[in-house]
Amino acid sequence: MTIDPSSIPNFGGKPQPQQASGPAGPVVPDQDLVKQLLDQMELKYVVDDEGDLAAPWEDFRTYFMFRGEGDQQVFSVRTFYDRPHSPEDRVKILDAIDDWNRRTLWPKIYTHLHEDEGGAATLRLIGEAQMLIGTGVSLEHFVSSTVSWVRASIEFDKWLVEQFGLEKPESDGSPSDEA
Template identity: 85%
Template sequence: MTIDPSSIPHFGGQPQPQAAGPAGPVVPDQDLVKQLLDQMELKYVVDDEGDLAAPWEEFRTYFMFRGEDDQQVFSVRTFYDRPHALEDKAKILDAIDDWNRRTLWPKVYTHIHDEEDGPTTVRLIGEAQMLIGTGVNLEHFVSSTVSWVRASIEFDKWLVEQFGLETADADEKPEDDEA
């Protein structure tokens, strides 16, 4: 169940919820995020822990709510599935430090991943968070979430360019024409 990142519609300015929103602050919940993902025409699943996830070919983005009451946090966390060699970690850190200095989100960090049937690798995780427990403006929530999703996609494209990585489409080799 994957979607093409280019299928996200361009909202032309601030994306608006389908129905008129409330005048005051709202405390977003999973149903609101589902409505937004439906409006963005993004497919999603609910994982075993109850978190929403939008899967792409090379990464998956989770929409999570953590904490309670006025300390509740909404987090958009992207797990980039492309493994990197452990010996390349210094080069990767230099690149993501540059990304983190130049962009607001997602903030990206490394995670050492122990493969069961293979070598230990470096994986990347991007994250953006918003404190929502006391309520937020609906338009701010919607525009931030859309921006975070788009930035997660842009980071993957940027990473491919930085390291000359192959994308899933590039992995498919054309058939040889024998003449």
């Protein structure tokens, strides 16, 4: 199975002409399909020690994971935002991400209290979107959802910078070369 480049959603550019073809049957996406999509999106990626795909940006990492088996298999796009926040700011952070979660479909954002080896705690943010894929999904739906989730993860990072007056990232939105 291959991804037709014209099926990748165009966000803000000139509309791409659509090829006339009937709908494809359902597919069960796999890591090779995601790699193909990331290549077409010109995003750099690595495979981590656990076998998950990860696209690293300067201030966050987005993972593309497959979990479960059979008709219960789930595809998850999970973004780990690396900016540390003080645990004392949790109420302010929760108010902001509650606002984001109410106004947007994805990624849904939640907090994680991270303690380092020395016992110091920092608050980290994680965004996630999931799709049940075990019984198969339309290739077009899978592609458009995955692309939208990646774009929304980038937008959340920009939104967070604006909300809290954080230092503007020097990144242009493309994955970092730190992979």
